[in-house]
Amino acid sequence: MARVLDALLDRALRAAHAALPTSWRTEPPPEDPAAAPGGETDGIAVLAAEAANVVHAVSVAEDHRRITTALRLARTLWPLQLKAGHWDEVLPALRAAARCAEENEADARMAGALHFQLAHCLGELGRWEQANRAARAAVTYERAARHLRGEASSVELLGLLCLNRWLYEEAYERFVEAESVYRRITSGQEHHEGAADLPRALALVERHQGRALRGMGRLDDSRRLLERAVDFFAGTEERPAEPYNRARALTDLAETLHEAGDDGEALKRIADAEALLTPAAAPHLRYLAGLRRRCGGAAG
Known part of the structure; x- marks a missing residue:
């Protein structure tokens, strides 16, 4: 049983890291990168194929008092719930793992x-x-x-x-x-944990501020923050681009442009976002299709 659980954890860790290589919420993969999935799409595909096994293994590991293994298995599901929308499927494992963490004072x-x-x-x-x-x-x-x-x-x-x-x-x-x-994080502590992630984290939270400002009717402020997020996730020579997060920011910008009545520009941002997403981002692609219909109907 231990060998089966360890092999599944190894496979899930590699897939999760391939699906979300820049996220601190995914563990570094085990050594031997040749055994890892090739990229985001492959990583998501492996996690989706193994999801039922991982969900079941969380409970099995807990039953066999492999508490750390149970908790690590549940954490590998993060890319699947974030990008692929397998919420009903992963929920039992997350409930079990959260309870297990509490009961065992993890x-x-x-x-x-x-x-x-x-x-x-x-x-x-x-x-x-x-x-x-x-x-x-x-x-x-x-x-x-x-x-x-x-x-x-x-x-x-x-x-x-x-x-x-x-x-x-x-x-x-x-x-x-x-x-x-x-x-x-960096207040007086240049090498504080998370300092390297700070620009990215601030870009994400500013994106969300832009979304809230749109709902508050502050459309100019919303557009300014969302355009800044779009530019950040385009990347630079020193910082790699993040197509998925850029697509999300473009989608939010399209929403704000639609609210402002500029559906022509909104449709351009929708097209840009669609071009950045892989088939693994099915829930977001569906959302973009609905947003395109709204903007197209208004433009028509």
Whole structure:
């Protein structure tokens, strides 16, 4: 049983890292990179193929008192829930892992990460009260661990949960709070953990601020922040481009342009976003198709 669990964890770790290579929420893959999937699409495909096995293995590992293995297996599901929308499928594993982390007094950072994933999944399924409880638990665990990056990300998730319920002012407040926590990362500590990720994290939280500002009717401010996010994720000579996050920022910019009545420009941003996404991003491609219909209908 131990060999089977270890082999599955190895495969899932490699796939998760291939799917999200720049995220600190995915563990570095085991050595021997030749055995890893080739890229995002392959990584997502492997995780999707193994999802049922990973979900079952979380419970099996817990039953056999392989607690760390159970928790690490659940964490490998993050790219699948983030990019491919397998929320119903992964939810049982995330519930089990979050409970397991609590009952076994796991490392606070691990518990925070799992409650974050659980909150994200519940939010995507529209279970707002449960999602808020899990997100607040994630904030508590991350603060206990003094993990500023995790705390800020969890506060940001609370904002996203508000945003998805059209509570725009409350969402904006949470995003501003998250930005303030992120900015504490380098306060007097040049080599603080997470400092290398700070520009990317700030670009993401500014993108979300732009989304909230759109809902508040502050369209010029929204456009300014979203255009800045689009430019950031285009990359530079020193920093690689992030097609997925650029596509998300372009989508948000298209929404703001649509709200401002500029559907011609919005349709251009939609086309740019679609060109950046792989088939693995099926939920987002569907959303773009709906947004295109809205903008096309208005333009017509």
